[in-house]
Amino acid sequence: MGKLDPALWRDIMTYLRRRHAPICRQWFEDLDLVAMDSGLLQVRTSSSVQRNYLQNKCLDPFTEAAQAVTGNLVAVRFVNEQDAKPSDNGEAVAAAAAKTAPAANSEANLARPADPPAEPEPTGRRTSAARPRHGDLFADQVVLSPDYSFDNFISGPNNQLAYAAAVAVANQPGTAYNPLFIHGGVGLGKTHLLQAICQKIMEDRPDTQILYVSCDAFMNQFIECVQSGQMHEFRHRYRHVDVLVIDDIHFLANRERSQEEFFHTFNDLYQSNRQIVLSSDAAPSEIPHLEERLLSRFQWGLVANVTKPHYETRVAILRAKVKLRGIEMPDDVVGYIANKIDSNARELEGAITTIQAHAALQDQIIDLNLARTALGDSSGEPRTNQLTLQQIIDAVTDHYNVRLSDLQSRRRHKSVTEPRQVCMYLARKRTRFSLEEIGGYFGGRDHTTVMHSIRTVQDRLESDASFSRQLDQMDNAIQRSADDARSG
């Protein structure tokens, strides 16, 4: 084994902070360089969650840093105590699965007595801990983020019930609230709470078998298993766990066969007191075309809503995120961001990333001036690349030859629904209006309808080249009119 130069790790960390600041976290300080042998650099982490996260999300920057600092073609591998001392008693092995954008987050902690101990591959993108049991069938797994713990969650009036219920479920899975159903708009912490539940249970009860998947993964696996005659494997996977966590369950809307299968999965788990945790962008009663029997089951336990954070909570979230990243941000900058962005925590985080990137590029400390410039309003004016809703409406109504009053009406004919959906999609993409605001403008529709419209357009863009060209034309027309407005 090669002798370890103590400066090596320090230099790697310095390189990462300079070149890859957004990925750096305070908990990186707990990482340790344990071996450097035959071109393989081993970094010890303090948990399997950290190990899987780093191996899946941060391998490239760490490898780049290690190669830049050593000048050699080294590979990096993340390990933890369990890798050093493999267990043979069939204890739980963490397997990962979650919603990094754009897919949903989900992590599994599957007990697999017959499996070998988890050992990440040095250069692979997926840890063997995340290796599926049945070939590639269950491979669409994502990774738990060490950031998404209860300690890092800010509880406020907007999420108190959901937070308290999540903690109760994590402390007593299967007995506190079953199912726990958390719903709310985008970026409001639903996935964070789901992952925090998983991590707490993994810490306190390592033998618990947890399966955490996105609803998309559930449905895709179901379809594949039906087609390949592997329903036995599918049912074994979903019905032999202690805790089943499914993110974005609203995707079950309109999916009759998936709903049917989920109904039986639910019953099986529920009847044997196993915990079910679900998240959704809408309350059970607002999920379109959800079978009555599922609707009532979703309401058996606790339904908790998360809403937009108030100013004080936004400030606290910003402070927590800044601390997690190990950066300095003066109070006036925190206050400025909290004032400017009132939509959701994801956007608050995005603002921190933008400001951090500006500071790194200009090699400056973060202050109010830099924050204002970074967020695009040094003059106090709205951002220049921001479009107005009217510009979008003009382009879309021109293209489809419809009137705004049609789009705002209750009419559901395709000649009206398509331009309405396109308007909602473009409004969400090109303006800062919230889902609620957009829905309100287009005939008092709720945010779930807007979400549904956006998804419909996105799906079509992927499968219909002619539609995609038309959307490009409208987008170009909108941009031209915005350019004209600016120059005129």
Ligand SMILES: Nc1ncnc2c1ncn2[C@@H]1O[C@H](COP(=O)(O)OP(=O)(O)OP(=O)(O)O)[C@@H](O)[C@H]1O
């Ligand atoms: N109360 C909170 N405290 C700390 N961080 C939060 C809080 N709410 C949200 N966040 C952070 O905001 C980001 C987005 O949260 P998350 O992914 O959980 O949202 P979501 O409700 O699942 O949204 P979506 O429906 O779009 O998936 C995450 O980084 C999360 O840590």
